[in-house]
Amino acid sequence: MDQVRVIKVKQSVLANNDARADALRQKLKERGVFLVNVMSSPGSGKTTLLVNLINRLKNDLRIGVIEADMDAIVDANTVENKTGVKTVQLHTSGECHLDAKMVDEGMNFLGDEGLDLVFLENIGNLVCPAEFDTGATLKMVLLSIPEGDDKPLKYPLMFERGDWFVFTKMDAISYFDFNVDRVEASILKENPNAKFFPLSAKTDQGVDRLAAALLHEVKAYQGKAE
């Protein structure tokens, strides 16, 4: 396997992030590329879930991955080695989030021609990434069981702005005081269109459902829904 390509990206000099995000979203729509912004705390299982999901979907969809980190390359190597899909690594030079300009640069390096689905693994952080529109079609927020069920109260913006909420490490739920119903009710209060996917990428519990939902969403976006 070739070494993953690393690109150093800088924030836009301007404050006009939303306009740039809208332009990127429009460009991706014209090309039929569905971009998923995956956000969570560090250690919630983003990379493990992506590997599992990609291996289920790669026969049906042409997939690419943009990994973002302040400095490391370990996640990008893991994803590329375990899935074989094209992956680029963005280094943000210490910034705690991605903006639309950075993602646009990442898409250019990835080369989105011919891709159906691109996963953007954002920096592990529940604060800054919520504030910046990346141009993604779908915002997927991961919350792992060991983190506790009070996160929507502590980081409301992330849980107000997300689209799909994935509860990871469900295999560990008997060891923690995590009430799924309570979390869902808390999120729905501020975000009535939220969808929930409790799963364990380790035991595969619930991953099929998320993969099927994502496949359906991509096909619908491309006007190919069955």
Added chain:
Amino acid sequence: MKLFYAYAPEDEAEAKSVLQQLTKLGYDLEKVDTVPSDPSNVTLAFFSSKTNLNSFWKALPWLKEQKQYSSYPFLRVMPFFLYHSKQEDPEIAFEGSAGELYEAVFSGEFKPFGWDFDQSCPEAEFQRVLNNYEE
């Protein structure tokens, strides 16, 4: 909503074009010659790649004083960059004279808002960025 504004002579034509659009949106606009009469209102400081730093300081002497002595602690100034995206990439512009002016004049606390004359409705983005100053 009341807004103050100021610009150097070389940016007058483009700044006035923006001001016309903002007036249509209902903003109450007042030019600042000496110092904003109410520093709690946002002041739009127009500049572009062609702005000369000396003429900018002449147009906004109170801002130079603010930078040196912080005599208006609640002053809120929005760096307002005027450009045409079909002719100029702001990322490149800020590697040159626009970036030099921005670094010389502004604290860096707020990124400049860019008014793109080649965009169909830059006012929507302006209102979003302005909200950040209101929070």
